[in-house]
Amino acid sequence: MAEETRWLSGAEQDVWRTFITMTSALTDSLDRQLQRDAKMPYTYYEILVVLSEAPRRELRMSELAGLRGSSRSRLSHAVSRLEEAGWVERRECPTDKRGQLAALTDAGFAALAAAAPGHVTAVRESLFDRLTAEQVRVLGEISAAVLGGLDPDMLLPGNHPRDCGGGHVADSPHTAEVGQPEVGADT
Amino acid sequence: MAEETRWLSGAEQDVWRTFITMTSALTDSLDRQLQRDAKMPYTYYEILVVLSEAPRRELRMSELAGLRGSSRSRLSHAVSRLEEAGWVERRECPTDKRGQLAALTDAGFAALAAAAPGHVTAVRESLFDRLTAEQVRVLGEISAAVLGGLDPDMLLPGNHPRDCGGGHVADSPHTAEVGQPEVGADT
Numbered sequence: 001m002a003e004e005t006r007w008l009s010g011a012e013q014d015v016w017r018t019f020i021t022m023t024s025a026l027t028d029s030l031d032r033q034l035q036r037d038a039k040m041p042y043t044y045y046e047i048l049v050v051l052s053e054a055p056r057r058e059l060r061m062s063e064l065a066g067l068r069g070s071s072r073s074r075l076s077h078a079v080s081r082l083e084e085a086g087w088v089e090r091r092e093c094p095t096d097k098r099g100q101l102a103a104l105t106d107a108g109f110a111a112l113a114a115a116a117p118g119h120v121t122a123v124r125e126s127l128f129d130r131l132t133a134e135q136v137r138v139l140g141e142i143s144a145a146v147l148g149g150l151d152p153d154m155l156l157p158g159n160h161p162r163d164c165g166g167g168h169v170a171d172s173p174h175t176a177e178v179g180q181p182e183v184g185a186d187t
Numbered sequence: 188m189a190e191e192t193r194w195l196s197g198a199e200q201d202v203w204r205t206f207i208t209m210t211s212a213l214t215d216s217l218d219r220q221l222q223r224d225a226k227m228p229y230t231y232y233e234i235l236v237v238l239s240e241a242p243r244r245e246l247r248m249s250e251l252a253g254l255r256g257s258s259r260s261r262l263s264h265a266v267s268r269l270e271e272a273g274w275v276e277r278r279e280c281p282t283d284k285r286g287q288l289a290a291l292t293d294a295g296f297a298a299l300a301a302a303a304p305g306h307v308t309a310v311r312e313s314l315f316d317r318l319t320a321e322q323v324r325v326l327g328e329i330s331a332a333v334l335g336g337l338d339p340d341m342l343l344p345g346n347h348p349r350d351c352g353g354g355h356v357a358d359s360p361h362t363a364e365v366g367q368p369e370v371g372a373d374t
Binding site for chain 1: 192193194195198199201202203205206207208209210212213214216233303304307308310311312313314315316317318322323324325326327328329330331332333334335336337
């Protein structure tokens with residue numbers, strides 16, 4: 001090694017081990033709930049949520065990959081499965097021949113609306129009910145700090161350039177929320 | 188719905204979205220580093236680390252699944268790939284006919300030792316270098332609180348019953364550390 005490795009201290013190792021085990025167990029737990037109650041894996045749910053919040057309920061595939069922090073190939077596979085289920089449609093991007101859009105169908109929106117209450121309850125019971133208000137606040141700070149240091153392609157909605165379908169953000173306010181689609185208030 | 192859904196508040200949604208995107212992007216980033224520099228996915232690295240820390244460098248498959256918060260079927264698939272690489276061997280558990288052990292080979296230990304400096308550097312740069320000491324402390328608290336509320340099968344090392352190979356813990360102190368194998372001090 002040209003440079004000396006900065007090994008983790010004992011306290012850092014404990015935090016890292018607990019953190020990485022928690023995230024894995026939490027994701028698995030949320031996935032099991034959705035598979036059991038809504039017959040869809042968590043990764044599909046996340047795609048449906050992001051599309052439900054987008055203007056006209058559609059996004060470029062490249063935007064979708066960035067938003068979910070997932071690779072193009074994995075996303076493409078998931079979207080193919082969602083197309084087979086009739087929940088998503090792929091379309092050409094009208095203003096950019098290189099781009100391809102993924103659009104939520106009405107059936108996809110209905111599937112999301114049916115799945116949301118159970119998922120949000122699981123998120124609340126698994127995470128928010130276990131933490132103090134101060135811990136929740138610090139978790140937000142930590143998450144933003146770490147995310148800010150990672151690949152700039154991994155951006156949150158609102159920070160992401162929209163080079164297809166641009167200009168729709170102002171016309172279609174984002175009222176929907178992660179983990180709960182716009183229908184949330186009606187159910 | 189029999190019970191009214193406790194939807195997330197706007198602030199909670201922001202925290203949840205940032206947290207879940209961060210964990211996904213962080214895991215992807217660590218996976219890319221390991222794939223690029225050590226030709227192994229992050230899931231394989233984690234299995235090798237856990238085995239490297241176990242007494243006699245072996246664990247029951249059921250223990251390994253619990254420690255990593257992963258399903259049996261996914262673990263079984265990963266261990267099969269690790270066997271093909273010559274890094275792990277599966278053996279029958281001598282004290283329990285129902286159990287099967289996964290054991291780290293010398294080649295597996297060498298592969299882990301070669302991969303560890305790059306991975307630990309990535310963890311430090313992606314997470315610890317981005318956070319204050321106080322944020323690291325709270326992250327540990329948060330992770331333990333959430334993990335404690337999840338499936339009791341998801342346990343950290345030391346909390347897990349050892350019904351095969353029991354009694355070795357006292358003989359073989361755990362000096363190794365997550366993310367860095369015992370060889371760490373020598374490299």
